[in-house]
Protein backbone atom coordinates (compact mmCIF):
# COMPACT_ATOMS: atom_id res chain seq x y z
CA UNK A 448 0.00 0.00 0.00
CA UNK A 449 1.33 3.38 -0.97
CA UNK A 450 0.10 6.68 0.48
CA UNK A 451 1.08 9.85 -1.35
CA UNK A 452 0.52 13.55 -1.70
CA UNK A 453 1.39 15.80 -4.60
CA UNK A 454 0.78 19.47 -5.33
CA UNK A 455 2.30 20.18 -8.72
CA UNK A 456 2.51 16.58 -9.94
CA UNK A 457 6.14 15.53 -9.31
CA UNK A 458 5.31 13.21 -6.45
CA UNK A 459 2.22 11.85 -8.20
CA UNK A 460 4.42 10.74 -11.08
CA UNK A 461 6.88 9.02 -8.71
CA UNK A 462 4.05 7.38 -6.73
CA UNK A 463 2.27 6.18 -9.86
CA UNK A 464 5.49 4.73 -11.25
CA UNK A 465 6.20 2.88 -8.00
CA UNK A 466 2.64 1.60 -7.69
CA UNK A 467 2.71 0.30 -11.24
CA UNK A 468 6.14 -1.36 -10.98
CA UNK A 469 5.48 -2.82 -7.53
CA UNK A 470 1.86 -3.70 -8.27
CA UNK A 471 0.81 -1.72 -5.21
CA UNK A 472 -2.41 0.06 -4.26
CA UNK A 473 -2.11 3.84 -4.52
CA UNK A 474 -3.91 6.10 -2.05
CA UNK A 475 -4.00 9.91 -2.24
CA UNK A 476 -3.81 11.22 1.34
CA UNK A 477 -6.47 13.99 0.98
CA UNK A 478 -8.95 11.37 -0.31
CA UNK A 479 -8.40 9.21 2.77
CA UNK A 480 -8.96 11.95 5.34
CA UNK A 481 -12.43 11.89 6.82
CA UNK A 482 -12.76 8.18 6.04
CA UNK A 483 -12.14 5.33 8.42
CA UNK A 484 -8.35 5.56 7.97
CA UNK A 485 -7.96 1.94 9.07
CA UNK A 486 -6.05 -0.44 6.82
CA UNK A 487 -4.81 -4.03 7.04
CA UNK A 488 -1.77 -4.99 5.04
CA UNK A 489 -1.60 -8.43 3.47
CA UNK A 490 1.22 -10.77 4.42
CA UNK A 491 4.46 -9.46 2.90
CA UNK A 492 2.78 -6.26 1.66
CA UNK A 493 5.01 -3.18 1.78
CA UNK A 494 3.95 0.16 3.17
CA UNK A 495 5.20 3.31 1.44
CA UNK A 496 4.78 7.05 2.02
CA UNK A 497 5.62 9.26 -0.93
CA UNK A 498 5.50 13.02 -0.35
CA UNK A 499 7.16 16.28 -1.39
CA UNK A 500 9.71 17.66 1.05
CA UNK A 501 8.34 20.89 2.59
CA UNK A 502 10.50 23.18 4.72
CA UNK A 503 13.29 20.57 4.98
CA UNK A 504 11.02 17.99 6.49
CA UNK A 505 7.86 15.94 6.26
CA UNK A 506 4.88 18.24 5.48
CA UNK A 507 2.82 18.77 8.67
CA UNK A 508 -0.37 17.37 7.11
CA UNK A 509 1.48 14.16 6.19
CA UNK A 510 2.74 13.95 9.78
CA UNK A 511 -0.84 14.42 11.01
CA UNK A 512 -2.03 11.66 8.69
CA UNK A 513 0.66 9.30 9.98
CA UNK A 514 -0.31 10.15 13.54
CA UNK A 515 -4.01 9.45 12.94
CA UNK A 516 -3.97 6.47 10.57
CA UNK A 517 -4.32 2.86 11.78
CA UNK A 518 -2.40 0.32 9.73
CA UNK A 519 -2.08 -3.30 10.76
CA UNK A 520 0.77 -5.71 9.95
CA UNK A 521 3.44 -3.14 9.08
CA UNK A 522 6.58 -5.06 8.15
CA UNK A 523 8.56 -3.27 5.45
CA UNK A 524 8.08 0.49 5.56
CA UNK A 525 9.75 3.01 3.27
CA UNK A 526 9.40 6.64 2.24
CA UNK A 527 10.30 8.55 -0.89
CA UNK A 528 10.44 12.31 -0.78
CA UNK A 529 10.71 14.53 -3.84
CA UNK A 530 12.54 17.82 -3.44
CA UNK A 531 13.62 20.74 -5.55
CA UNK A 532 16.98 21.06 -3.90
CA UNK A 533 17.74 19.41 -0.57
CA UNK A 534 15.87 17.56 2.13
CA UNK A 535 17.67 18.56 5.32
CA UNK A 536 16.91 15.99 8.01
CA UNK A 537 13.68 14.66 6.48
CA UNK A 538 14.84 11.06 6.97
CA UNK A 539 15.30 11.50 10.72
CA UNK A 540 12.01 13.41 11.00
CA UNK A 541 10.10 10.68 9.16
CA UNK A 542 11.75 7.90 11.18
CA UNK A 543 10.77 9.66 14.42
CA UNK A 544 7.19 10.19 13.17
CA UNK A 545 6.73 6.50 12.42
CA UNK A 546 8.60 5.37 15.55
CA UNK A 547 5.83 7.04 17.57
CA UNK A 548 3.46 4.54 15.91
CA UNK A 549 5.75 1.67 16.85
CA UNK A 550 6.89 1.25 13.23
CA UNK A 551 10.43 1.07 11.89
CA UNK A 552 11.30 2.74 8.61
CA UNK A 553 13.57 0.44 6.61
CA UNK A 554 14.34 2.63 3.62
CA UNK A 555 14.10 6.30 2.66
CA UNK A 556 15.16 7.94 -0.60
CA UNK A 557 14.95 11.43 -2.10
CA UNK A 558 14.31 12.23 -5.76
CA UNK A 559 15.34 15.68 -6.90
CA UNK A 560 12.70 17.17 -9.19
CA UNK A 561 11.68 20.60 -10.49
CA UNK A 562 11.18 23.31 -7.87
CA UNK A 563 7.65 24.31 -6.88
CA UNK A 564 8.35 26.74 -4.04
CA UNK A 565 8.14 30.40 -5.02
CA UNK A 566 6.93 32.26 -1.94
CA UNK A 567 10.20 33.65 -0.59
CA UNK A 568 12.98 35.70 -2.17
CA UNK A 569 15.60 33.46 -3.77
CA UNK A 570 13.08 30.69 -4.55
CA UNK A 571 11.66 30.32 -8.03
CA UNK A 572 10.82 27.57 -10.52
CA UNK A 573 13.79 26.13 -12.39
CA UNK A 574 14.84 27.38 -15.82
CA UNK A 575 13.42 25.03 -18.50
CA UNK A 576 16.75 23.30 -19.21
CA UNK A 577 17.37 22.53 -15.54
CA UNK A 578 13.76 21.37 -15.19
CA UNK A 579 14.18 18.90 -18.07
CA UNK A 580 17.51 17.64 -16.75
CA UNK A 581 16.05 16.99 -13.30
CA UNK A 582 13.14 15.08 -14.85
CA UNK A 583 15.46 12.98 -16.98
CA UNK A 584 17.68 12.17 -13.98
CA UNK A 585 14.55 11.29 -12.02
CA UNK A 586 13.72 8.49 -14.47
CA UNK A 587 16.87 6.50 -13.62
CA UNK A 588 16.51 7.41 -9.98
CA UNK A 589 12.98 5.97 -9.67
CA UNK A 590 14.04 2.84 -11.56
CA UNK A 591 16.87 2.36 -9.08
CA UNK A 592 14.46 2.90 -6.17
CA UNK A 593 12.07 0.26 -7.52
CA UNK A 594 14.94 -2.25 -7.80
CA UNK A 595 16.04 -1.50 -4.23
CA UNK A 596 12.52 -1.90 -2.88
CA UNK A 597 12.09 -5.21 -4.72
CA UNK A 598 15.42 -6.39 -3.27
CA UNK A 599 14.11 -5.42 0.19
CA UNK A 600 17.13 -3.21 0.66
CA UNK A 601 17.38 -0.96 3.71
CA UNK A 602 19.13 2.36 4.29
CA UNK A 603 18.69 6.02 3.56
CA UNK A 604 19.74 8.00 0.53
CA UNK A 605 18.33 11.49 0.82
CA UNK A 606 19.93 14.87 0.00
CA UNK A 607 20.57 16.53 3.39
CA UNK A 608 22.43 19.49 1.83
CA UNK A 609 24.34 22.13 3.74
CA UNK A 610 23.28 23.24 7.23
CA UNK A 611 20.75 20.39 7.35
CA UNK A 612 20.31 20.54 11.12
CA UNK A 613 19.73 24.30 11.15
CA UNK A 614 17.25 24.10 8.26
CA UNK A 615 15.24 21.23 9.76
CA UNK A 616 15.38 22.16 13.42
CA UNK A 617 15.53 25.97 13.46
CA UNK A 618 14.04 27.21 10.18
CA UNK A 619 11.43 24.45 9.72
CA UNK A 620 9.41 25.20 12.89
CA UNK A 621 9.35 28.88 11.91
CA UNK A 622 8.38 27.95 8.33
CA UNK A 623 5.52 25.70 9.47
CA UNK A 624 4.26 28.22 12.02
CA UNK A 625 4.31 31.40 9.95
CA UNK A 626 4.68 30.54 6.26
CA UNK A 627 2.24 27.66 5.81
CA UNK A 628 -0.84 29.81 5.57
CA UNK A 629 -3.44 30.80 2.98
CA UNK A 630 -3.78 34.29 4.38
CA UNK A 631 -1.35 35.88 1.92
CA UNK A 632 -3.05 34.47 -1.20
CA UNK A 633 -4.65 37.06 -3.44
CA UNK A 634 -5.52 37.53 -7.09
CA UNK A 635 -4.48 40.28 -9.46
CA UNK A 636 -6.74 42.09 -11.94
CA UNK A 637 -5.82 39.38 -14.44
CA UNK A 638 -8.16 36.93 -12.67
CA UNK A 639 -11.08 36.04 -14.95
CA UNK A 640 -12.92 33.93 -12.37
CA UNK A 641 -12.51 30.72 -14.37
CA UNK A 642 -12.47 28.60 -11.23
CA UNK A 643 -9.51 26.43 -12.33
CA UNK A 644 -7.94 27.02 -8.91
CA UNK A 645 -11.10 25.72 -7.24
CA UNK A 646 -10.90 22.46 -9.20
CA UNK A 647 -7.15 22.17 -8.75
CA UNK A 648 -6.95 22.46 -4.96
CA UNK A 649 -6.34 18.97 -3.53
CA UNK A 650 -8.02 19.94 -0.27
CA UNK A 651 -11.08 21.69 -1.79
CA UNK A 652 -9.99 24.74 0.11
CA UNK A 653 -10.90 27.37 -2.53
CA UNK A 654 -14.32 28.75 -3.36
CA UNK A 655 -15.41 31.47 -5.76
CA UNK A 656 -17.12 34.38 -4.02
CA UNK A 657 -20.11 36.39 -5.24
CA UNK A 658 -17.96 38.30 -7.76
CA UNK A 659 -16.29 35.13 -9.01
CA UNK A 660 -13.00 35.63 -7.24
CA UNK A 661 -11.28 32.84 -5.32
CA UNK A 662 -11.26 32.83 -1.56
CA UNK A 663 -9.05 30.50 0.43
CA UNK A 664 -10.33 28.56 3.43
CA UNK A 665 -8.29 27.40 6.38
CA UNK A 666 -7.22 23.94 5.22
CA UNK A 667 -4.45 25.11 2.87
CA UNK A 668 -1.30 22.96 3.00
CA UNK A 669 0.74 25.39 0.89
CA UNK A 670 1.23 22.99 -2.03
CA UNK A 671 0.98 25.98 -4.40
CA UNK A 672 -1.09 24.03 -6.92
CA UNK A 673 -3.52 26.97 -7.31
CA UNK A 674 -0.70 29.41 -8.02
CA UNK A 675 0.95 27.14 -10.61
CA UNK A 676 -2.32 26.04 -12.25
CA UNK A 677 -3.79 29.52 -12.83
CA UNK A 678 -4.02 30.03 -16.63
CA UNK A 679 -3.84 33.81 -16.16
CA UNK A 680 -0.94 33.64 -13.68
CA UNK A 681 -3.23 35.82 -11.56
CA UNK A 682 -2.59 34.27 -8.13
CA UNK A 683 0.00 35.72 -5.80
CA UNK A 684 1.13 34.80 -2.31
CA UNK A 685 2.39 37.80 -0.42
CA UNK A 686 4.74 40.14 -2.25
CA UNK A 687 7.48 37.82 -3.40
CA UNK A 688 5.67 35.69 -6.02
CA UNK A 689 5.37 38.65 -8.38
CA UNK A 690 7.34 37.88 -11.56
CA UNK A 691 8.02 34.31 -10.46
CA UNK A 692 7.41 31.38 -12.84
CA UNK A 693 4.83 28.63 -12.85
CA UNK A 694 5.42 24.88 -12.96
CA UNK A 695 3.28 21.79 -13.39
CA UNK A 696 4.69 18.32 -14.00
CA UNK A 697 4.82 17.11 -17.59
CA UNK A 698 6.43 13.87 -18.79
CA UNK A 699 10.08 14.60 -19.68
CA UNK A 700 10.88 14.77 -23.37
CA UNK A 701 13.62 12.13 -23.47
CA UNK A 702 13.75 12.05 -27.29
CA UNK A 703 15.50 15.45 -27.32
CA UNK A 704 18.43 14.19 -25.25
Ligand SMILES: Cc1cc2nc3c(=O)[nH]c(=O)nc-3n(C[C@H](O)[C@H](O)[C@H](O)COP(=O)(O)O)c2cc1C
Nearest residue numbers: 453454455456457458499502503530531532533563
Ligand atom coordinates in the same frame (compact mmCIF):
# COMPACT_ATOMS: atom_id res chain seq x y z
C1 LIG B 1 5.69 24.72 0.72
C2 LIG B 1 6.85 24.11 0.00
C3 LIG B 1 8.03 23.86 0.67
C4 LIG B 1 9.12 23.27 0.00
N1 LIG B 1 10.26 23.00 0.69
C5 LIG B 1 11.29 22.39 0.08
C6 LIG B 1 12.47 22.03 0.80
O1 LIG B 1 12.60 22.20 1.99
N2 LIG B 1 13.49 21.49 0.10
C7 LIG B 1 13.42 21.25 -1.23
O2 LIG B 1 14.39 20.77 -1.82
N3 LIG B 1 12.30 21.54 -1.96
C8 LIG B 1 11.23 22.09 -1.33
N4 LIG B 1 10.09 22.38 -2.02
C9 LIG B 1 10.00 21.96 -3.42
C10 LIG B 1 9.22 20.63 -3.56
O3 LIG B 1 9.58 19.72 -2.54
C11 LIG B 1 9.47 19.95 -4.89
O4 LIG B 1 9.34 20.81 -5.94
C12 LIG B 1 8.52 18.76 -5.01
O5 LIG B 1 9.00 17.89 -6.00
C13 LIG B 1 7.11 19.19 -5.34
O6 LIG B 1 6.31 18.04 -5.40
P1 LIG B 1 4.86 18.02 -6.06
O7 LIG B 1 5.04 18.44 -7.51
O8 LIG B 1 4.44 16.60 -5.96
O9 LIG B 1 4.04 18.96 -5.28
C14 LIG B 1 9.01 22.96 -1.38
C15 LIG B 1 7.81 23.24 -2.05
C16 LIG B 1 6.74 23.79 -1.39
C17 LIG B 1 5.46 24.08 -2.15
